[in-house]
Amino acid sequence: MAQANSKQQSRGGIQLPPGLTDEDLLDLYGTMVLSRAIDERVWMLNRQGKAALVASAQGHEAAQLGTLWALRKHAPEFFCFAYYRDLALWVGQGLSARDVLLGYTAKEGEPISGARQFPMHGAAMRLKVMNLSNVVAAHVTHAVGWALASKLRNQVNVAACFFGDGAASQGEVHESMNFAAVQRLPVVFFVENNRYAISLPIRKQMAIERVAQRAQAYGMPGVTVDGTDVLAVYGAAAEAVQRAVKGGGPSLVEFDVERYLPHTSDDDDSRYRDRAEVEAGRLRDPLKRLQEWLSRSGVLTDEHDAALRRQAKREVDEATEYAEAAPYPDAGDLLEHVHAPR
Numbered sequence: 532m533a534q535a536n537s538k539q540q541s542r543g544g545i546q547l548p549p550g551l552t553d554e555d556l557l558d559l560y561g562t563m564v565l566s567r568a569i570d571e572r573v574w575m576l577n578r579q580g581k582a583a584l585v586a587s588a589q590g591h592e593a594a595q596l597g598t599l600w601a602l603r604k605h606a607p608e609f610f611c612f613a614y615y616r617d618l619a620l621w622v623g624q625g626l627s628a629r630d631v632l633l634g635y636t637a638k639e640g641e642p643i644s645g646a647r648q649f650p651m652h653g654a655a656m657r658l659k660v661m662n663l664s665n666v667v668a669a670h671v672t673h674a675v676g677w678a679l680a681s682k683l684r685n686q687v688n689v690a691a692c693f694f695g696d697g698a699a700s701q702g703e704v705h706e707s708m709n710f711a712a713v714q715r716l717p718v719v720f721f722v723e724n725n726r727y728a729i730s731l732p733i734r735k736q737m738a739i740e741r742v743a744q745r746a747q748a749y750g751m752p753g754v755t756v757d758g759t760d761v762l763a764v765y766g767a768a769a770e771a772v773q774r775a776v777k778g779g780g781p782s783l784v785e786f787d788v789e790r791y792l793p794h795t796s797d798d799d800d801s802r803y804r805d806r807a808e809v810e811a812g813r814l815r816d817p818l819k820r821l822q823e824w825l826s827r828s829g830v831l832t833d834e835h836d837a838a839l840r841r842q843a844k845r846e847v848d849e850a851t852e853y854a855e856a857a858p859y860p861d862a863g864d865l866l867e868h869v870h871a872p873r
């Protein structure tokens with residue numbers, strides 16, 4: 532756990548949450564730039580017929596990265612249970628552009644699942660992230676199981692569980708939250724609410740305004756914050772993580788985010804989403820928002836910004852070239868890891 536510095540500082544008229552430094556902010560911003568560059572590239576490769584399926588994280592990045600930085604600062608140990616839209620989280624935890632590109636192009640050397648599809652499904656214990664299933668919400672029980680194990684072992688190992696608004700209506704989520712609250716487990720439920728489950732708008736899958744309203748009924752605190760504002764995300768996540776660390780049990784943190792692109796590259800959102808709505812959502816760009824605020828605050832110069840973007844492009848170009856040239860895995864490996872780890 533990094534040492535949180537307790538002195539609160541102001542940047543561009545905004546109070547920094549305690550513990551966040553300018554270096555953190557630049558590091559987080561650079562990670563967001565890289566994640567966006569990878570995301571745009573894999574979408575483009577899909578359009579060229581080189582990547583089979585893409586679920587974009589564009590619009591969700593601040594929710595994922597603000598949370599990650601809160602975990603790093605405030606949890607002695609943590610583990611992330613991610614879902615398919617969590618590219619920025621993976622990149623934040625050190626999955627390289629090359630590894631991501633190997634996954635999307637299904638090439639040999641991909642470290643998480645040996646290039647099995649969907650991309651970025653599998654476990655990376657060294658990165659403290661796993662995304663074992665594409666079955667919506669199936670991992671929420673795993674996260675609660677992790678938190679239970681850490682409590683039984685007297686460890687402080689926070690389980691961070693990420694899922695969408697649609698997943699929030701799955702049976703496993705209700706059971707998991709109820710069990711976690713009864714047992715006061717060190718788990719935080721992070722809901723990335725983009726108001727759609729594929730084509731289904733949120734008003735058709737729940738009769739209340741906010742997912743966070745449910746928290747009270749389970750017996751845990753619930754809060755909704757602007758998930759495109761990295762500082763708001765960090766603040767809310769830090770509070771929930773600290774509660775888990777102190778033995779205060781689970782929390783639900785809901786992020787109000789935007790899904791810029793169709794559900795996946797197989798989807799056509801023009802059939803159910805008004806263009807004006809999508810364009811309005813793009814005005815809440817977490818990357819642009821962070822960039823403008825850091826520039827205004829004097830933390831990020833134009834030169835530094837340009838250098839970070841050049842570096843990200845270099846990494847993504849190199850990764851694309853590498854992945855395109857890499858061979859496909861040997862078909863004889865197909866059944867490896869199916870029943871038991873090697």
Ligand SMILES: Cc1ncc(C[n+]2csc(CCOP(=O)(O)OP(=O)(O)O)c2C)c(N)n1
Pocket residue numbers: 616665666667694695696697698699723725727728729790794
């Ligand atoms: C149990 C189950 N039901 C349906 C699906 C098909 N499906 C895949 S993603 C998805 C929508 C999930 O929406 P949400 O949880 O809001 O996440 P988002 O994609 O919006 O980030 C559905 C219905 C599935 N994978 N698993």
Ligand SMILES: [Mg+2]
Pocket residue numbers: 695696697723724725726727728729
């Ligand atoms: Mg959704």
